Amino acid sequence: MQERIVILGAGESGVGAAVLAKVKGFAVFVSDNGLIPSKYKLSLKAHEIPFEEGGHDASQILSAKEIVKSPGIPDTAPIIIKAKEKNIAVISEIEFALRYTSARLIGITGTNGKTTTTLLTYHLLKENGLNVGLAGNIGHSLAMQVAQADKDYYVIELSSFQLDGMYQARLNVGILLNVTPDHLNRYDNDIEKYLLSKFRISQNMRDQDVFIYNQSDARVNTVAKLPTTPARKISISMENRKMLMPIHNSKTWSFWKEGKQASSLPKFCLCKASTT
Template sequence: MNKRAVILGAAESGVGAAILARKQGFDVFVSDLGTIKDKYKKELTDRQFDFEEGQHTEEKILNADLVIKSPGIPDKAPLIKKLKEKGVSIISEIEFAGRYTSAKKVCITGSNGKTTTTLLIYHMFQKAGLNVGLAGNVGQSMAWQVAEQNFDYYVIELSSFQLDGMYEFKADIAILLNITPDHLDRYDYKMQNYVDSKFRIAQNQTADDLFIYCADDPVVKLEMSKRKLGARCIPFGLGVPPAEGAGIIDNNMIINWEQNIFTMSILDIALQGSHNTYNSMAAGISGKAVNIRNEKIRESMADFKGVEHRLERFLKVHGIEFINDSKATNINSTWYALESMTQKTVWIVGGIDKGNDYSELFELVKSKVKAIVCLGVDNSKILEAFKTLGIDMVETQSMEDAVRSAYFLAKNGDTVLLSPACASFDLFENYEDRGHQFKQAVREL
């Protein structure tokens, strides 16, 4: 009698998990409480899976030997509680995929910068000719790739939600970029719970594995002083380079690695701004760790294109540069964006606020921003927060209006920055939709 695997959620990770589970001999059932997207429904139908949408049929789920759940389903959901009471093992797709591959796994987490760092490492590994897959929050489902491809390396972006469902999984190289308050609603509003979740990236690591971390991040630094990790710990920061790790001297990034030194001017790195210097250091150390040659690491950092909707320098119109940073959905991401601005900036901000404290941005706004364009259904909190700074402020309720207003407020040599610091669901489907609408509105100027 085959073991029964139930997959909850039928998007990329769920369909991938179903394909791998069947390959490993499980009896598979897929259930999604919402509507399954056409392309995934076609996969499930073509491959003749037993699946349902718009409901969770408990008698088909509670008899599972193993449940692989989408990271979006909270542990507090009634169905999950029932499964736990029955003692059913509930894991994430990445945990499941990790059980069936011997590939080396480079895993990246952090509150900000993880997509950029993940894609930069993937770009670097590809350029160096390594046989590498991209998985986790970006790329294709890891389980799907484990089932149907044969990679030697996986570069995996992991959110705290994914890490929460991981138990036996082990990263060969784990990277922790930073920890700032985010998603606290999922962690009983306790910062330590969120911190513990992020540190799960180091679980099961041994002395043969690497844990690469930002020594400048106050939360990470404090936590490192309290923990005894099994892995070899490699720090990076903007200060003097450690004996092993990365740092900066006179605008040069220096990576000390096993008697071999890598140097590169930070002015030659495609991704500018101090936050991107951190991302590049983490990527550079990973490259050194898998013996990529210095010139390949240098080339990758110089020609990397960056991530769509993340400080994406989009177009110049009459000497005004438009930058799409729609992916900035929290204060910290926007802080990084404003910090990297070198021209006078018209800032487009707003959406659904996740409990933002705008005072953290006051100093940067005073020094960098000439005008603020609010874009949201309710802009009152932003107007209230910044009214004392004496900066021009405009209220808008559509992207077209926001872009046009910003264009009139800016002049030749200025920058217009969309960096909302908020979720997008009041006016847009998601941050990608918001970014695409921004780019469309700029094209129409």
């Protein structure tokens, strides 16, 4: 008997998750409280995935073993509360997609600047000939790429809402740019809860992984100094732009500080560093 999975929200991430679930042999049902855009309806129909729009049928949704929800749906939504009361796992599209790829992963988060940083990182890897995908909050479904044309590398822009739905996923490189008050209505108007949400980017990391953070951000720097992850930590600073110099050779991308090697990314970012 097929395992049943429900996708809540039929936007870019939801439809991508639905297609991946169908490819992996799940019994899939998609539910959207609003109207589903035509292009996404066509995709669901093409993959023979049943769906509903304009409301949630609790009997359809609460019979699932797992729910993949859109990051725009808050945990306080009635259907999510009911699902959790029934001990149904509720995860993000990113969490679901990362179960089915062995790609190397760079995740980027922060209140400001994450889209620019994500695009730049993707450009550097792509221009150096790597088979790399661009995904996440930037508007491209990770799950759809994994389902249709999996890559060797992914650069993923991650919002706090996406991070909140990640539990087992592990990134090889996590980058936290900054944290300033935003979206606090989703965090009980508590900046500390929002901050900890952003730090989920480093969860599950191992000692061979790398966590890069902005030490110029006082909130980020305070938490980053705590022993929250076994990953190697690299701090960056806008006040001291010469603090780290990236040096590339055929096997590693090393970071040098004051003439000494501070850390390296072995056999991962095989891209050329520029000092211009």
